Amino acid sequence: MLLEIRDLRVKYGNIEALHGISFHVEKGEIVTLIGANGAGKTTTLHSIMRLPPPEAPKVLSGDILFEGMSLLSTEPHDVVRKLHVALVPEGRHIFGNLTVMENLTLATYARKDGASAISADLDRVFDLFPRLAERRNQRSESLSGGEQQMLALGRALMSKCQTLLLDEPSMGLSPLLMYEMFRTLKRLNEQGLTILLIEQNARLALRFAHRGYVLDTGEIVASGSSAELAADPAVKKAYLGG
Amino acid sequence: MESLIQNILNALQWGSFYSLIALGYCLVYGVLSLINFAHGDIFMAGAYFAFFGATFLLGKTGVIPPGMPGWAVLALTIPISMILTSALGVTLERVAYRPLRRKGAHKLYVVITALMCGLVLENGNLALFGASRKNFPTLVPQIVYSLGGVSVTNLKVAVILVAVLSFLFLHYVVGKTKIGMAMQAISYDRFAVPLMGIPTDTVIVFTFVLGSSFAALAGVLFAMSYPVLDPFMGALIGWKAFIAAVVGGIGSIRGAFAGGFLLGFVEIMVVAFFPSTFRDLIAFSILLLILSLKPTGLFGVARRTKI
Structure with a gap:
């Protein structure tokens, strides 16, 4: 397993933003985390990147494993330069x-x-x-x-x-640019880039990703292949507009 | 005419001192948006480190035999002072500023911390070495060149030359090297810097090393020009250099130098025409006027809010 989040509980500011979530990303996959605003998606990515205080989410329990090794004591710049993980943050x-x-x-x-x-x-x-x-x-x-x-x-x-975390890449883009960018990302994935994508636009995310997880106020409430999630009535109702 | 040229040379010399100190304020502010009010005292520490280095090397402390030529003592004193002063600057950052940054403290607390650090340095010096002033030894004999009615010393030429070379060096480092770009990046968006694989703290330490070592350089040159040292020598000159940096446009290296030389000129020219007790009153009134006309300083740019 390339990236494994194991029962992660995280505090951001004074509130517990993640209540013990678990998910994983295999090498070469495109995985998406979908969910509403405030579900804890960005906090998840920031936790993986080990961003420094004061921005940092504080890990209360659980673990973040990269190729089986815990990242909890890794510096953020080492996540980038030693593990070759990059984040394209929300707001660029x-x-x-x-x-x-x-x-x-x-x-x-x-x-x-x-x-x-x-x-x-x-x-x-x-x-x-x-x-x-x-x-x-x-x-x-x-x-x-x-x-x-x-x-x-x-x-x-x-x-x-080699692993790319994307936080709301479609935000503020025209539909044309958005599709162009997702086509580019798909091509990069075919060349071997692993992608973990956060999107509010669930329809787009599920069309693009192989697998997905649904995050709802700090908990993972559904998971499966993109096709399964897109067909799930609850997901449809909450995130795909019926 | 001669007296005008004489005054210009004096103004350039004082401008050099102000500039060399101002750029330390400018670098730290540029990177951290922190006004490092201890910086004037870092300059003072630079002069003291130079004093201790020089007296040691001249054999006055009895540890090594006397007899080392003055130029060699000077050549060693400058790097010694720069290294020790950098270490002091970095210590302040590690002990005082970094913990606050980690906790996300409001800027006000960081600025107050900087003020207190300055007071600790001044009074620490007072407690350790007493109130008596120290006389900086003469390392290189003074040579006076006379051209027409204008006289200029080798030291004055050296001070001005050092300031100009320092400007060129820093302009290159900040504008053209990767670490300089990283400094600019931190000033714009600190959040994204570690995402580039850049260790933010290392870049911040480097910034303090640069600022402190140029303050030390100013300290050595100042001690050679005005060889009486006291623990509070950095306070007023530090304030003035800070004002010079703001008037020049804080955050810009060009601004720090322009502001430093502007202040040097204004002070010297005021004294040329008015009683010397008027110097600071008129000088700062002029700077006040400049700021009210151009609140971002001469070379400052108004920071547009990010969207």
Whole structure:
């Protein structure tokens, strides 16, 4: 198992946000966590990334295992550079005061595999997102929302990730851009990228993912293959609009 | 005419001191949005470390025999002071600022902590070494060059040169290197920095090392120019450098230098035309006017709120 969340209870601020959830992600899979606002989806991803205080969710009990090893005492930058897990956070969090190129360069900060591997990855990112290549010397806060999302994804790829956590990637994108991005993600998955996706747009998420879990106020209430979940009457009613 | 050039040289020298200190405020503020009010005292500590290093190397403490040439003592004193002062700056960050950051404390508490750190440094020095002033030894003989009616010392030239080179160095480090980009990234969005595989705390420590070592450089040069040290020497000059950094546009290296030199010029030019007791009154009135016209400082940009 690549990633296993085992009976995880987490406090975020003063409230218990996750009440003992368990799920797993196999290598090469696309897994989605669907659920309403405030269900604890983002908290789950932040817990996996081991984000530092004060943003960090505090693990009360349970464990997060990556290839069988507990992540609980791992530093967030080591999750990225040693385990090759990346998070594209909700709201993108690109560095607006830096250029597109500088944002992408920064993501290679901890890479030790040499300039030629890095420039090959840069070519790949520019190949996936030609718009970024056009705007490489532009300050990234001047990009459109869709372009910023591409940059956030490109940045994750530049960190040489093999496991990608995506937090609401469709937010603020036009339908056209959204489908384009999901097609790109599908292609990356076929090339071996493991994806854990959080989406409010459950319909879209279930069409894209192999398997899914439904998170409801800190508890997993349903799980199964995407087809099973999409056919489940309760899921249909609550998340797919009937 | 001669006196004007003379004044300009003096202004450049004072501007250099202010600039070198201002950039420490600027770097730490730029990265952490923290006004490190202990920074003036870091400068003082730099001068004291230089004093102890120089007297030790000159053989005055009796541990090593005297006889080392002055230039060699100076060449060793500068790195010694920079290293020890950096260690002090990093200690403050580890002991005082980082725990607050971890707990997500409000900025007000961090600023007050910085103020208290400054007071601890001043009074710690007072308690350890007493109130008597220390005379900084002469390391290199002063040479006065006269050109026309204008005289300039080798030291003054060195001070100005060091400030200019420091500016070029920092401009390069912050703008062009990966760690410099990481510093800028932290200032914009600290949340996303570890997601790039960057150890945030290491970058913050590096920022304190840069700021403190340039304060130490200013401390050494200041002690050589005005060789009387006391525990409170960093207080007023630190405040002034902070004001210079804000007027220049805090957070921008260009701003720190522009503000530092501007303050140097204003002070010296006021004294050239008015009684010297008017100096700070008029100088700060002018800076106040500049800020009211351009509240973000000369090179500052208003930070747009993120969406």
